[in-house]
Amino acid sequence: MNGTAETFIAKKDKPSFWLLHSLGWMTYVFIFTVDNVFFYRDFNKLGLEVFFPLVLSGVFAALLTWPLRYIYRHCWGLPSGQLIAAIMIGSLIVSSIWTPVKNLAMWYYYEDFDVFALISGNPSEDFRWYMLFMSASYAFFMIFVWSTLYFGINYHYRLINEKKLHIEAVRLSHISQIKMLRYQINPHFLFNTLNAVSTLVLRGSKDKANGMLIRLSTFLRFSLDNDPEKKIRLYEELKALMLYLEIEKTRFDDRLTVKFEIEPESEALLVPSLLLQPLVENSIKYAIAQMSSGGLIEVSAKCKDDSLHLEVADNGPAQDNAFLDAAADVKEQTASGHKGVGVQNIIDRLNVLYPNRHSFEIIRGKTRGYRVQISIPMEYS
Secondary structure, eight states: OOOOHHHHHHHOOOOOHHHHHHHHHHHHHHHHHHIIIIISTTTOSSGGGGHHHHHHHHHHHHHHHHHHHHHHHTTTTSOHHHHHHHHHHHHHHHHHHHHHHHHHHHHHHHSOOOHHHHHTTOOOTTOOGGGGGTTHHHHHHHHHHHHHHHHHHHHHHHHHHHHHHHHHHHHHHHHHHHHHHHHHSSHHHHHHHHHHHHHHHHTTOHHHHHHHHHHHHHHHHHHHHSOTTSOEEHHHHHHHHHHHHHHHHHHHGGGEEEEEEEOGGGTTBEEOTTSSHHHHHHHHHHTGGGOSSOEEEEEEEEEETTEEEEEEEEOOOOOTTOTTSTTSOGGGOOTTSOOOHHHHHHHHHHHHHSTTSOEEEEEEOSSSOEEEEEEEEOOBO
């Protein structure tokens, strides 16, 4: 799957900041040049040469607004009131610097104003310092327009990317459900389960056989009826996982022990549906099935630092060619060091649902087993 969040952002059609920044201030120079040449020609003593002080003014404005980009980057998460205040303050500061520079450039060309005498502290007698800030409101308005355009353009493309991510999340959810059902309802899974039911019937354990069929039907109904576009509470995810494990425990009997360590406050948090089941299935397939006794799977969930931390661990036999080598591709490994479609599907879904806000890590035990650790933001229904 190549359609991760990073891929979407890399492929977005948003023009570069420098292109828009340059075009914006070039437009400013062009508009005011035309304005002075054609509409204020009776007051414009420079004619077309007014272009030069306007170019200087535009260059200074571009240089002064450039740092605002990095300041505004830290303001995205602010409430609307604080964001507007930040824009107003930023525009005021930049315009208070730009106005004197712009006025000096215009005076130098229009009135042969001695800028160097002013800098050296010897201005003309008719000069007043407040004159440097003439047209400050005009300068403030220009910087404010630049700031609002900066946020407006970025918000526009963020909305486009969020729409793409939502569409991809829905698509991946459907793909996930199809893949999950493919090896939940595949002949091998059904054969093992029905074969276990048949064995129980032959042994006269009709109650156990009936209970296993009921759990199987309930689990498959959950898989079919669950809306893949919506997240579910961790409590519901664990209920489905327990149904699956009860079926497998009937097959493996004493060979499989399952331990849950779930913090009560985590049960109300939202998780992608069918997130844990493929990890547990791989542990059973590649760890428990390889052991004659003492198989253990541990599932834990806890809240820490505004994140939900999930873990699935087994005590299966470790492999010599473990995937933890720096050259190994972690994305193609399961909880027991085997390749699996389910784990790659989980990674793809997490990349889209929680871009840059999640972690997925596979850790090999010192002597035996593997553990998969997932961290996602805390979300309540």
